[in-house]
Each structure stands twice: as C-alpha cells, then as structure tokens.
Amino acid sequence: MPKARRKTSAKPRPIRRKPSLDFSVTGLVYCTMMMFIGLAAINTQANLLFGVFGLMIGILFISFLISGMVIVRLKVERVLPDHAMVGRPTAISYQITNRKRFWPSLSVTVSEYDGLEAFHRQPSAYMLHCANRSTAIIPAEVIPRQRGVFEFDHFQLSTSFPFGFIKRAINRGQKDSLVILPAIGTMRRELMQRFRSAESEGHNVRPSRGGMDEFYGLREYRPGENPRRIYWKRSARTGTLALCEMTRVSPPKLIVVVDTCASDQSREMHIAVERAIAIAATVIDNVIDAGLLVGLVAWSGQYIAVQPNIGKRHRLELLSHLARLERSPAIGANDLLEYARPMFRSDTTAVLVSPADVSVGLGDAARGSLVALSSREDLYRRYFGFPDEIDFAAAYVQREPLR
Secondary structure (H helix, E strand, O other): OOOOOOOOOOOOOOOOOOOOEEEOHHHHHHHHHHHHHHHHHHHHOOHHHHHHHHHHHHHHHHHHHHHHHHHOOEEEEEEOOOOEEOOOOEEEEEEEEEOOOOOOEEEEEEEEOOOHHHEOOOOEEEEEEEOOOEEEEEEEEEOEOOOEEEEEEEEEEEEOOOOOOEEEEEEEEEEEEEEEEOOOOEEOHHHHHHHOHHHHOHHHOOEEEEEEEEEEEEEEOOOOOOHHHEOHHHHHHHOOOEEEEEEEEOOOEEEEEEOOEOOOOOHHHHHHHHHHHHHHHHHHHHHHHOOOEEEEEEEOOOEEEEEEEOOHHHHHHHHHHHHOOOOEOOOOHHHHHHHHHHHOOOOEEEEEEEOOOOOOOOOOHHHOOEEEEEOOOOHHHHHEEOOOOOOOOOOOOOOOOOO
C-alpha cells in the first residue's frame, strides 16, 4: 500500500510574544491552593495552617526573585550560517555569556520573533546551564520553507526556573540577515546528455590552442617555450626549431535563462514561478557538479547576467541571485532571450526555464541548442523531483501579525 503524501501547511502557526511576567498553569494551581490554605488558616486560626501558608508565600517569592536573577546580565549573540537552503536543516547558534559574578543561569530559552515566515516553526534554543563568568553555545535546528533574504532583529530570553510557577522574559535585539537559497531537487541523466550536446555535435566543438588534448599544428619555436614540445624530425629536416602545438577542447557552456514573469496574481502562478526558480537551481547545481560551465540571465528589477564559469564559489553566486529573484510583471522569456543573445556562442546551450507554457521540448531539434523547460507542464516531472516537504506556495499566504 503506497504511503500517503504528507501535506505541508503554507500557513505557519501564529506566534505570541510572552509577557515579561506570567504564571504557568502549575503556578495558577499553586496560587489557588495557597489561597485556600490561607482562608482555612483564617477560619480555623490553626498555627500549622498559618505556617504552611507563610511557607507557600515564601516559595512563591523566592521563585519570583530567582527567575529574575537567571535571565539578567546575559549577553546573547546570534550566529547565523553563511547561507541556508529550502528544505534542508540548518542550525542557528546562540553564544550566551553569563556576566554575573556568582550566580549561574539555568533553564533559559531563546526564541526568535523576526523572519519567522522563512521557517516551518519558530526558531528556539534551550540552555540547561551556564556558569557564572562563562560562555555557552546552544544550537537551534530549523528547516527553511521559502527562499529569499530574511532580516532578524528581536528575540526573547525566557525562563520558569526554579519551580515552574512563574515565567519571566526579557527582549533583546541584534540585526542580522540570512540568505536562503532555493530548493534543489534531483535531475535525470537524459537532461545532462542534452546539455552536453554542445560538446558532441559537429560544429559546436570549439578546440582552442594551449592544451594537451589533440594535435593542432607546427610553428616556429620561440625562446622561453617548453623544449619538450619541440618536434625534432621537422626541426632536423628544415634546420629551424619547430614546436608541436596542441589543442584543448573547451567544455560545453550553459546559459540558464530564468523567466519569472507572472501573468496574474493567482496561487497557481506563484507556485509555477517558485518551481521554475527551483528547477533552475537544480540545473545549476547538477551541471557544475558535472564539470560544465554555467551562466545565468534573469530579471529582478534589472537585468542580471553572469558569465559562464565553474566552481563552488560560482555556484553560490548563481544560487544567491536566484534566492533574490522577484516576480517580473512585464519582462518575459522573449525579452530575456534577446538580452542574452550576445552571450550565446557555438559551444553554448541555452536553457530556458519558464512558468508559462513553452512549445520547445527536449526532443525538438529545430531550435538547435535551446532547451526549454516549463514548470507548469508535466514535462518537468519526467526530469525533476523534489521532496514532499518542499512547499512552493509557502510565500503566497502571509503570516498573521504578532499578537
């Protein structure tokens, strides 16, 4: 029996700010019992009940004092990762320094109140113990739910130590930002073979001088060049040193053109645009892993053009551009292809990713080295796969304001 697909909610849970002073359910029950004992002591004038009533008041007062001492004089620094990725767990760390001279801090919770729409649940971390004049580092594992650049500022320290009767909280702030990269799924090998067509299709092969792959020709030797490449038979016959020149076959290049033009403001169009960006990120990630050079053309307030390159740093640059893309109201696929035309060479394959219906498929040879993928067609399901936890409608429903 197949597993049921787990649905993810596009609407996160509403977040409530904790008041600076509050009673827990246990604390309310405790106060109710204390009042009953106080009334019973007044009615009966029993010394034992007066003693118990006074003891309970003392415990409540001590709980109030200690809970306040636990969260004061704490220096908290948020440590964000360089970047995160949709659907993949990441850790936000908090470095807590206890600046008190004598008292430790115990059972402290750190909760975020900004940038919550980026995650499936509110980021929070728990610190069990931090001795006086020492530092503790606690992690909070979160799973991003949507791409973009998210700002962090306000967070809250809270505790109910020592008895859980009284909850104390204080607010702190530290401005930070986190880039969340789009989701990366899986890609079939058929697409990679199509992308490599520039390497194997006749005139698209562009050998260039300076490599060690194939023989190119002979030319006169110049002082300072490698003497091991001297062709001695020709040199002996002509009396002039001749150098054997080799070529290197350049790897094929890809230009990923990302169309984010939204024809309407519907939920389906929003999902199609977000899925198109995730498909582009998947293509870039797999192509760079395969050793191909890849560039990017997109629109986000202005044209974005990144020349083809390779490497981890280049991959992060391209994915960061995709993380910041906005939906375009007017610039469509034709405008992007026209802008990218000067970047196209004979060894370049253009990959158009669009939320609209496109007529060019993978098997259409009439358009040459252009591969068009639509995020709205069933075609993408044949070549791409994304985990069930990825919710492309996450940013469509806005989070309720804090109450």
